[in-house]
Amino acid sequence: VKSNNVFGKSLLAxxxxxxxxxxxxDEIEETLLMADLGTEPTMELVERLRERVTVEGSRDxxxxxxxxxxxxxxxxxxxxxxxxxxxxxxxxxxxxxxxxNGVGKTTTxxxxxxxxxxxxxxxxxxxxxxxxxxxxxxxxxxGARVGVPTVKSDVEGADPxxxxxxxxxxxxxxxVDVVMVDTAGRLQNKANLMDELGKVKRVIExxxxxxxxxxxxxxxxxxxxxxxxxxxxEVVDVSGIVLTKLDGTARGGIVVAIQRQLGVPVxxxxxxxxxxxxxxxxxxxxxxxxxxxx
Amino acid sequence: xxxxxxxxxxxxxxxxxGKGRLTEADIDGTAREIRRALLDADVAVPVVREFIAxxxxxxxxxxxxxxxxPGQQVVKIVNEELVGILGGQTRELQFAKHPPTIIMxxxxxxxxxxxxxxKLAYRLKNQGHTPMLVACDLQRPNAVNQLQVGGGxxxxxxxxxxxxxxxxxxxxxxxxxxxxxxxVAEAREKLHDVVIIDTAGRLGVDTELxxxxxxxxxxxxxxxxxxxxxxxxxxxxxxxxQSFNEGVDFTGVVLSKLDGDARGGAALSVASVTxxxxxxxxxxxxxxxFEVFHPDRMARRILDMGDVLSLIEQA
Ligand SMILES: Nc1nc2c(ncn2[C@@H]2O[C@H](COP(=O)(O)OP(=O)(O)OP(=O)(O)O)[C@@H](O)[C@H]2O)c(=O)[nH]1
Ligand SMILES: Nc1nc2c(ncn2[C@@H]2O[C@H](COP(=O)(O)OP(=O)(O)OP(=O)(O)O)[C@@H](O)[C@H]2O)c(=O)[nH]1
Ligand SMILES: [Mg+2]
Ligand SMILES: [Mg+2]
Numbered sequence: 001v002k003s004n005n006v007f008g009k010s011l012l013a014x015x016x017x018x019x020x021x022x023x024x025x026d027e028i029e030e031t032l033l034m035a036d037l038g039t040e041p042t043m044e045l046v047e048r049l050r051e052r053v054t055v056e057g058s059r060d061x062x063x064x065x066x067x068x069x070x071x072x073x074x075x076x077x078x079x080x081x082x083x084x085x086x087x088x089x090x091x092x093x094x095x096x097x098x099x100x101n102g103v104g105k106t107t108t109x110x111x112x113x114x115x116x117x118x119x120x121x122x123x124x125x126x127x128x129x130x131x132x133x134x135x136x137x138x139x140x141x142x143g144a145r146v147g148v149p150t151v152k153s154d155v156e157g158a159d160p161x162x163x164x165x166x167x168x169x170x171x172x173x174x175x176v177d178v179v180m181v182d183t184a185g186r187l188q189n190k191a192n193l194m195d196e197l198g199k200v201k202r203v204i205e206x207x208x209x210x211x212x213x214x215x216x217x218x219x220x221x222x223x224x225x226x227x228x229x230x231x232x233x234e235v236v237d238v239s240g241i242v243l244t245k246l247d248g249t250a251r252g253g254i255v256v257a258i259q260r261q262l263g264v265p266v267x268x269x270x271x272x273x274x275x276x277x278x279x280x281x282x283x284x285x286x287x288x289x290x291x292x293x294x
Numbered sequence: 295x296x297x298x299x300x301x302x303x304x305x306x307x308x309x310x311x312g313k314g315r316l317t318e319a320d321i322d323g324t325a326r327e328i329r330r331a332l333l334d335a336d337v338a339v340p341v342v343r344e345f346i347a348x349x350x351x352x353x354x355x356x357x358x359x360x361x362x363x364p365g366q367q368v369v370k371i372v373n374e375e376l377v378g379i380l381g382g383q384t385r386e387l388q389f390a391k392h393p394p395t396i397i398m399x400x401x402x403x404x405x406x407x408x409x410x411x412x413k414l415a416y417r418l419k420n421q422g423h424t425p426m427l428v429a430c431d432l433q434r435p436n437a438v439n440q441l442q443v444g445g446g447x448x449x450x451x452x453x454x455x456x457x458x459x460x461x462x463x464x465x466x467x468x469x470x471x472x473x474x475x476x477x478v479a480e481a482r483e484k485l486h487d488v489v490i491i492d493t494a495g496r497l498g499v500d501t502e503l504x505x506x507x508x509x510x511x512x513x514x515x516x517x518x519x520x521x522x523x524x525x526x527x528x529x530x531x532x533x534x535x536q537s538f539n540e541g542v543d544f545t546g547v548v549l550s551k552l553d554g555d556a557r558g559g560a561a562l563s564v565a566s567v568t569x570x571x572x573x574x575x576x577x578x579x580x581x582x583x584f585e586v587f588h589p590d591r592m593a594r595r596i597l598d599m600g601d602v603l604s605l606i607e608q609a
Contacts (some may be wrong), residue, residue: 034339036528039330101551101579102404102524110435132579133408133443134436137460141435144461187554220402222336222528224556245403248497250530273403273434 025050028068035253035290036222041260045071069287075256078283080265085211085239086116086178092124092171093178094208096164098197098236099216100228101185104244104270106135108216109182110142111270111278117146122176126167127152128160128200129184139182146275160184160196161203168207188231198235214267216242219252229258238262243281244270251290320364321353328372328597335596337559338532341566349375362606370606373593380561381589383571385546390517393487394426396478398514400507400542401522402534403495406550406576408437410522411492412444413576413584418488419450426486428477429454430470430510431494436460441492447581451486453477470494474510491516498537507542519544520573523560525552531560532567539568550576553583561592 025046032042052067053059086093097105106129113123125143127150129135136152143150151167164181171179183200186193204210215238217225232238243252246269255266266281325346332342352375353368362370389395397414399407411427418425427445429452431437438458445452455476456468474491481489493510496503511519521544523531538544547568549561552575561572572592577583594603 030339030343033333034529036336036530039333100526100554102406104404132440133412133447134439137439138434138436141459141461145435145464187551189555190553218404218524218526220524220527220530220534222526222556222559223334224336224526224554225528227555245497247499248402248530249499249533250528254528 031291032253035251036225037253037290038223038226038257041075041257045075069291072256072287072290073283075260076283076287077259077265080259080283082240082265082267082281084267086121088209088211091208092168092176093211094168094171094181094204095178095212095214096181096183096201096204096210096236097214097216097242098183098232098238099185100187103185103216103218103221104242105129105185105216106139106142106182107273108214108242108244108268108270108278109139109180110146111275112268113143113148113180114146114275115278116178117148121178122174123148123178123180124167124171124174124176125150126164126179126181128164128167128181130156130158130160130163131184135182135184142275161200164200165203165207168204172207188228194231194235197232201236210236211239213237213239214242215240215264216244216270217252217255217258218250219243219245219248220250221252221254223254225254226257226261229262229264233262233264238264240265240267242266242268242270246289247271247277252286253290315355316353316358316364316367318354321350321368324365324368325350325353328368331597331599332559332562335557335559335598336528336531336563337596338529338563338567340532341563345375345379345562345566366602366606369597369599369602373597373603373606376562376593376596377589379566380572380587380592382565382569384587384589385571385573386586387518387546387573389488394478394481394489395487395518396489396491396514396516397518397520398474398491398493398507398511398516398542399520399522400493400538400544401495402497402524403434405495405522405524406548407495407522408440408444408492409579410520410548410550410576410584411441411490412448412450413581414490415445415450416448416581417584418490419448423488424486425450425488425490426477426481426484427452428474428481428489428491429456429458430473430477430491432456432458432466432468432470432473433494434459437492437494444581451484453480470506471509471513475513478514489514498534498541504537504541511542518546520546520548521564521570522548522550522576523564525549525558525560526554526556527560531563535564535568539570544568544570546571546573548572548574548576549587553577557596557598558592559596561587562596 127136127139140150271277415425429438572587
């Protein structure tokens with residue numbers, strides 16, 4: 001594995017070499033690929049960049065550098081509305097958190113509850129993961145940690161839709177501001193589990209609109225992330241993405257393709273396992289990180 | 295539009311029937327398509343680069359068989375190389391001469407370690423072993439309960455002297471290294487012949503936690519350290535595998551969540567970067583969703599061209 005020469009350098013350092021030759025284009029391509037941007041977006045981006053450089057007749061590395069950043073930023077689209085829809089007048093706002101196994105759904109619910117509590121909101125959690133061992137207990141621990149109650153079933157393997165229903169009715173009854181429903185991890189190719197998720201949402205909708213459906217995506221996820229986003233969107237109409245585990249070495253570039261193809265914005269990022277490790281998504285710093293030295 | 299690699303290759307080589315030796319031009323087109331396929335399957339860029347170079351070198355001048363066109367010929371070589379790397383040294387668990395055999399699990403957060411602990415225990419128990427689980431993740435909320443439930447389902451005892459973080463015990467008590475050590479002592483005393491140690495998830499860049507994992511390993515003298523990695527992982531597979539390899543020098547790899555539709559290029563990345571064998575595949579959330587790793591199936595899955603490969607294998 002080639003790792004020291006040009007490859008180990010940051011892309012920006014690379015571009016500061018005197019002229020832009022074929023190798024440099026290859027390296028740009030590889031840098032984008034290595035951030036999990038995917039072959040199609042990467043090749044298109046490099047192509048566009050080459051065209052612009054040709055049209056401008058510029059071989060100034062400084063210029064290419066800013067063009068690359070510009071193109072990437074345009075792809076990530078800083079103008080997208082990334083706010084959470086959490087104000088429902090006259091009733092609690094209802095949020096569902098969904099995603100494949102182990103991406104950080106339960107942790108995200110806990111962290112987000114902490115943020116909402118800090119904004120003086122009344123929050124209630126619903127443990128609609130009735131499947132995984134100790135999932136409800138895990139959510140309850142998060143609830144206790146940030147000081148909010150959790151509605152869960154005492155029966156192992158209870159119907160997740162009815163737990164969700166219970167949580168939302170408790171929220172309505174107690175006039176809370178936000179109900180957050182944690183769901184079991186499920187792979188998007190499992191039709192029965194996806195049906196079950198659809199049902200959870202439909203059953204909640206007997207009581208209330210669902211204002212926000214957050215798809216949690218692990219930053220280490222590769223090209224499969226696009227399938228995840230597609231299928232979950234079909235089933236529960238995802239309104240935003242939470243990109244977790246950005247505190248590691250993965251860049252999470254797959255969200256670029258997801259935003260582009262599905263128009264679902266990344267709203268939040270997870271930066272650790274602690275209660276405060278959640279932040280709003282920032283397009284500029286995301287692009288910076290994509291181009292950063294590994 | 296050609297969707298699968300086999301479609302694209304078939305189109306590229308429709309008119310070229312295999313005669314004589316492969317030329318550079320024959321190889322280039324195929325190599326480009328294969329590169330793309332590997333990248334789409336999440337095989338890491340540096341691994342793809344090296345792999346393609348090797349395939350090209352091996353293909354150049356190699357004889358074209360009567361039955362195959364040049365594209366197929368290159369694909370055949372690709373497949374052989376893939377299986378070679380993935381299956382270089384597949385093996386099953388090795389048991390210690392003097393029991394207990396100590397198996398430690400390590401990996402990123404959410405990779406599937408705790409679930410695997412239950413599966414391994416179940417499998418070993420059914421093979422006539424007397425495994426015991428040890429709960430060394432005192433950090434993630436309710437990780438200990440989760441392992442206890444898994445152990446309960448598998449009918450295997452769980453050594454868990456500390457509850458870890460739970461709603462009753464907000465701050466972690468107990469030291470994972472201590473727990474591991476005491477767990478092995480307990481297993482010795484109770485004559486368990488296998489000990490499976492579940493550990494907390496950790497990032498490759500978290501030097502402190504990586505050191506803790508290394509400390510657990512050396513405190514108990516683990517015979518097997520299984521690195522659990524999510525089949526959905528992308529380009530980060532190399533960086534992560536390298537840090538765990540340096541951190542705990544794992545002895546084998548378990549690829550988890552292979553019941554999904556990810557192509558699983560990580561298998562190739564990890565195997566070729568670390569040279570460690572991929573031993574098992576985890577294929578679901580249930581206790582029985584666990585199998586020995588099949589390199590040939592994985593090669594097919596990564597290339598996404600099962601049919602073509604079966605034809606080639608027959609030729
Ligand atoms: N480093 C890091 N770890 C995280 C982050 N978010 C979650 N985790 C960890 O990832 C693991 C899985 O998190 P969970 O919240 O249980 O994930 P989940 O999606 O609810 O998992 P299932 O319900 O089993 O599908 C835990 O060890 C978390 O502590 C993050 O942003 N950074
Ligand atoms: N579909 C599927 N899900 C799996 C598989 N292995 C584990 N899971 C699920 O993935 C999620 C995470 O699994 P865990 O066993 O908790 O992962 P872990 O590595 O122990 O996670 P941390 O302790 O938080 O680092 C859970 O929802 C498991 O049920 C698998 O092979 N297939
Ligand atoms: Mg969960
Ligand atoms: Mg665990």
